[in-house]
Every structure is written in C-alpha cells, then in structure tokens.
Amino acid sequence: MPELPEVETITNRLISGNGDQSSLVNRTIHDSIILWARTLAEPSQKEFQARIIGQQVAAINRRGKYLVFSLSDDYLIIHLRMSGDILVAGQQETLDPHARMVIDFEPDLRMTFQDPRKFGRIWLVADKDSVLGKLGPEPLDETFTASDFYDRLQRHRRQIKPLILDQTFLAGMGNIYTDEALHQAQIHPLTKSDEISFAQAQNLLFSIQQVLRQAIDRHGTSIDWIYRGGDYQRLLRVYGRTGSACPVCASPVERIRVGQRGTHFCPICQPRPG
DNA sequence: ACGAGCGCCTGTCGGC
DNA sequence: TGCCGACAGGCGCTCG
Numbered sequence A: 001m002p003e004l005p006e007v008e009t010i011t012n013r014l015i016s017g018n019g020d021q022s023s024l025v026n027r028t029i030h031d032s033i034i035l036w037a038r039t040l041a042e043p044s045q046k047e048f049q050a051r052i053i054g055q056q057v058a059a060i061n062r063r064g065k066y067l068v069f070s071l072s073d074d075y076l077i078i079h080l081r082m083s084g085d086i087l088v089a090g091q092q093e094t095l096d097p098h099a100r101m102v103i104d105f106e107p108d109l110r111m112t113f114q115d116p117r118k119f120g121r122i123w124l125v126a127d128k129d130s131v132l133g134k135l136g137p138e139p140l141d142e143t144f145t146a147s148d149f150y151d152r153l154q155r156h157r158r159q160i161k162p163l164i165l166d167q168t169f170l171a172g173m174g175n176i177y178t179d180e181a182l183h184q185a186q187i188h189p190l191t192k193s194d195e196i197s198f199a200q201a202q203n204l205l206f207s208i209q210q211v212l213r214q215a216i217d218r219h220g221t222s223i224d225w226i227y228r229g230g231d232y233q234r235l236l237r238v239y240g241r242t243g244s245a246c247p248v249c250a251s252p253v254e255r256i257r258v259g260q261r262g263t264h265f266c267p268i269c270q271p272r273p274g
Numbered sequence B: 001a002c003g004a005g006c007g008c009c010t011g012t013c014g015g016c
Numbered sequence C: 001t002g003c004c005g006a007c008a009g010g011c012g013c014t015c016g
Helices: A004-019 A045-052 A146-154 A160-165 A175-184 A198-217
Strands: A029-034 A040-042 A057-063 A066-071 A075-079 A085-089 A099-105 A109-114 A121-125 A254-258 A261-265
Touching: A004 A057, A004 A066, A004 A085, A004 A198, A029 A045, A045 A121, A146 A198, A160 A175, A160 A261, A175 A198, A175 A261
Parallel strands: A040 A121
Antiparallel strands: A029 A099, A057 A066, A066 A075, A075 A121, A085 A109, A099 A109, A254 A261
16 A cells, blocks of 8 residues: 555544544654564564663654654554554554554553554664664655765666666655656656656656655545545556556556566657667 | 565565 | 465675
8 A cells, every 4th residue: 555645644643643532742652563573573472572661752744654653762663565554542442453563551542553454563762763774765755956866876777667666766655656656747657767858857857756746635545445535546647557548648557567566658759768 | 884685474466 | 355475664694
C-alpha cells in the first residue's frame, strides 16, 4: 500500500487524532504486545518491551516511507512495506486478525500495526540514522533543486525507473507514483539516467513533486482491499490501466516488467530513446 | 556498478 | 465449484 503520500496521510492522522481526542503526541506508552515476532526488527522482544514502557511521544514525523516517533529516549520507527497500516482505537476493541504489534498509551488508546503480508518492520533505536541514514533526499524538500537532481542522475548509468525507486537515490517514491511521474514527464521507464537532459530532469522533478502533492491532497491511493481513505486512484493516468486509452494521446497504455516491477507507460507519449 | 532472480508472506482474481 | 498460477503500493540478499 504505502508510498510517500500514504505514509504522510497516516502521519498526519496520528498527529491530529482525526480531530478528536486520539492524537498520539504527548502520550505515554504503558504496554506493548508483539503478535508476529519478525515484525520487530530491533532490539529483542524482551528489550523492546522493557525499554518502550514509560516513554512519551514528543513528535511524529515521516522520512521517506518511514514513520518516525520521537520518544523520550529512543526512536520508534515503522516501515509499512507492502500491506501495513496503522489504526488507533480504544484498548477494549477486538483486535484485527492481521494485527502484528500493539502499543498501548495512557489512559486508553491503542495503536495497532496491521499487516496481512507480514513484510512490515518496526525498530526501537537510540540513533535514528542507524535505520534512516542511507536514505536519499526528500523529493518535496524545497532545498532539493533540479540541479541537485540532475547531478545525481548523471552520477549513475541506470534505468530511470529502478533508480527512482531506489530509496538511497530519492526517498519515498514507489511503483504507482513513479509510473505516474514518468508519464507526466514523458520519459520512458528504461531511459538511462545519464542520458536525461537538464530540461528533462527539471521536468521530471516537477512531475514527481506535482504527483506527490496531489496524492497527499487526496490522502493517497486506494486500489485494493488494503488501503482505504484516499482517492488519488481517480487521477491515475497509466498505473493499472493497461490497454486503456492514454488520457493525453488516446493510444493504449502498455505494461512491461522493469526491475521485476509491473511498469505502465504510454508508448507514444514516452518513446524509448534511440 | 548494474540488473536479474529469489525470498519473505497473505490475499485476490481470472482462467480452465 | 475448485484448483492453480499470476499478481500485488517493498526491500534485502546473492550472483554474474
């Protein structure tokens, strides 16, 4: 489910508490339950439980696709991977069968990490860079310029799509928004990164930012049974639209495999270079 | 450095 | 209806 806009949406919801009294900011943790052992990346279950109890949430932020809780002494970091989601409810409500970890706050709030596919991971660390340190720049960071982006593209000779998906190159992009941004910038997904002109790089960064901002405004994309609440799926131009008319030129959207990922593009708007 | 293949998991959907 | 393969918003690992 989650790429940058979905994680941003979830972060904002945890902070605002949906406008009622369920914000997690300033809450104190008084218990945790681990229901699927491998969800906890670090430290051991025993140490996790001992260390997290009594810590207070000072802030909640997003970095790339990670949720970052700044606690009194540590950072609680969550990655939702393919199918993770976060729910906040009371402690008496019945647990979802896909609940993998539970964190209880005083006096009666329960944050549940649900994750059908069990790919999600949670860390409790003193040094957040031990988890986040290798991430690339934030695409929506105002100090990240088209020149920076162009320079980074020139340093590699890689297919542009897998490069954008590489979280050490750029943080937060996933399969949906990458296909959408490449279509908007009219760049074929197999284009080599060092063959992209400055003007194209400028255009691509602008497209990435526009797609992300619109998706955040729409609270993300809801396609499957997994994530609900967003409606950016109505604005998708190529992702999941194989065979349908390209909204720009009306030719059929094609689907290929790039870097083991389903890749949707318009062969007319995004001609393969060379 | 780069790209392919595979593992991790469960659920859904389409075809036969 | 039932079974079986393909596929899924991610990422880390190994191997050429």
